[in-house]
Amino acid sequence: MLPELSREEILRYSRHLLIPEVGLEGQRKLKNSSALIVGTGGLGSPVALYLAAAGVGRIGLVDYDVVELSNLQRQVIHGTSTIGKLKVDSAKEKLQDLNPDIQIDIYNEPFTSANALRIAKDYDVLIDGTDNFPTRYLTNDVCVFLGKPNIYGSIFRFDGQLSVFYAKEGPCYRCLFPEPPPPGLIPSCAEGGVLGILPGTIGTLQATEALKVLLGIGEPMIGKLLLYNALDMSFDFVNLKKNPKCRVCGPNADIKELIDYEEFCGVPGHDHGVDGSAGAGLDIPALDLKNRLSPAGNSKLILLDVREPHELQISALPNAINIPLGQLAARLTELDSADDMVVFCKAGTRSARALELLVSAGFKKVKNLKGGINAWAMDVDQSLPIY
Amino acid sequence: MAIVRFPALMKFYVDNQSEFSVTGSTVKELLDNLVVRYPTLKTHLFDSNGSLRRYFNIFVNGVHIRELNGMDSPLNENDKIILMASAAGG
Numbered sequence: 001m002l003p004e005l006s007r008e009e010i011l012r013y014s015r016h017l018l019i020p021e022v023g024l025e026g027q028r029k030l031k032n033s034s035a036l037i038v039g040t041g042g043l044g045s046p047v048a049l050y051l052a053a054a055g056v057g058r059i060g061l062v063d064y065d066v067v068e069l070s071n072l073q074r075q076v077i078h079g080t081s082t083i084g085k086l087k088v089d090s091a092k093e094k095l096q097d098l099n100p101d102i103q104i105d106i107y108n109e110p111f112t113s114a115n116a117l118r119i120a121k122d123y124d125v126l127i128d129g130t131d132n133f134p135t136r137y138l139t140n141d142v143c144v145f146l147g148k149p150n151i152y153g154s155i156f157r158f159d160g161q162l163s164v165f166y167a168k169e170g171p172c173y174r175c176l177f178p179e180p181p182p183p184g185l186i187p188s189c190a191e192g193g194v195l196g197i198l199p200g201t202i203g204t205l206q207a208t209e210a211l212k213v214l215l216g217i218g219e220p221m222i223g224k225l226l227l228y229n230a231l232d233m234s235f236d237f238v239n240l241k242k243n244p245k246c247r248v249c250g251p252n253a254d255i256k257e258l259i260d261y262e263e264f265c266g267v268p269g270h271d272h273g274v275d276g277s278a279g280a281g282l283d284i285p286a287l288d289l290k291n292r293l294s295p296a297g298n299s300k301l302i303l304l305d306v307r308e309p310h311e312l313q314i315s316a317l318p319n320a321i322n323i324p325l326g327q328l329a330a331r332l333t334e335l336d337s338a339d340d341m342v343v344f345c346k347a348g349t350r351s352a353r354a355l356e357l358l359v360s361a362g363f364k365k366v367k368n369l370k371g372g373i374n375a376w377a378m379d380v381d382q383s384l385p386i387y
Numbered sequence: 388m389a390i391v392r393f394p395a396l397m398k399f400y401v402d403n404q405s406e407f408s409v410t411g412s413t414v415k416e417l418l419d420n421l422v423v424r425y426p427t428l429k430t431h432l433f434d435s436n437g438s439l440r441r442y443f444n445i446f447v448n449g450v451h452i453r454e455l456n457g458m459d460s461p462l463n464e465n466d467k468i469i470l471m472a473s474a475a476g477g
Binding site (some may be wrong): 187192 | 392394395396399400405406426427430431440441442444446449450451453454469471472473474475476477
């Protein structure tokens with residue numbers, strides 16, 4: 001039995017009730033349905049706002065972060081007044097104002113193998129709005145094991161991806177990506193940036209797919225993937241089929257329960273960088289670098305900045321050589337492997353990758369500025385901005 | 388020549404272009420020619436055994452090469468090749 005709509009709800013949703021594909025019955029279906037949004041950031045913001053406005057009866061929000069100033073360029077569910085608050089509290093407040101007739105359940109905890117099945121089991125769909133590979137693989141596997149659709153979206157700079165992974169009827173995320181990229185290869189939005197509107201575009205498409213799935217209307221993006229580019233305003237659609245070798249949903253699947261996703265991906269399950277470290281013995285803290293560069297520090301020290309040239313306009317260290325990470329392999333001849341060298345980037349992730357490349361090319365006296373130029377701005381030169 | 392489309396994550400290695408033409412009668416030939424033009428791509432696309440890395444997907448006219456003939460999938464003039472990498476941002 002679907003729940004009835006109150007007089008107020010009939011008025012609130014009148015524009016839906018006018019559409020034959022939704023109508024009164026569809027709106028009652030939405031009232032009876034539930035969606036779990038994993039991540040209340042760039043993608044999660046528009047998804048939550050539109051699903052709440054649309055009248056999805058129960059919305060779950062999973063996030064353990066607090067609202068920061070640098071979120072507000074794209075995470076429109078939060079605001080300047082909620083900086084420092086838990087994202088789930090900030091989001092719940094906004095959603096309840098938008099639609100007091102729905103239930104908002106918040107989970108102020110990381111989504112992990114230990115809690116994911118418990119949290120997800122009573123929801124009709126999951127929406128992947130996470131910002132890291134471990135949580136994406138976890139969300140996928142949870143959906144496969146519980147037989148639920150995974151409304152997938154991801155973003156980077158001007159590019160977005162959208163699909164509905166539903167192993168009962170089509171491929172899952174692992175069918176497309178059997179393995180994650182090596183740690184550090186694919187920059188996160190924190191490292192590589194993202195157009196603030198992009199999660200709005202992809203997130204509203206995710207919300208659209210979620211509504212279609214919940215209402216059982218139209219053709220959800222099962223077995224299809226959208227590749228969107230905002231600069232070209234191009235929408236490329238490709239077809240996806242189940243991968244017969246898929247380890248979670250294939251006929252010979254060998255992954256039967258949730259695994260350790262951080263170990264599988266080799267990175268932590270959050271987007272705060274890999275703490276900007278290159279590993280044991282390869283880092284130099286900002287304060288130590290300051291001492292090395294002081295007149296008493298004597299020896300010749302090369303500073304290698306592996307950021308993109310446009311980032312140097314935000315902050316820079318004097319006398320540093322700039323070779324962007326992507327060009328480093330081709331430009332090694334510009335460097336002397338006998339030199340003492342400190343490599344840096346914004347936060348230490350790209351420079352850690354550069355260090356691997358330099359060490360494998362025979363450079364022996366190289367160190368990674370731990371935490372990047374942002375750590376330098378925090379610990380040594382407060383006149384530099386942190387970005 | 389086939390037209391190859393690059394994800395933002397990789398534009399960086401191909402002079403910031405998002406799309407350009409590359410010759411090759413198969414996907415493998417096309418990738419080999421691509422790597423000749425942009426040598427830094429090689430380690431990103433292929434592992435030490437020369438196999439395409441598993442976090443890349445290649446589509447020819449919207450169809451995954453897994454559904455065609457893999458790296459030996461034949462290419463025709465003006466075929467649209469999409470190289471796709473996983474992205475985690477959200």
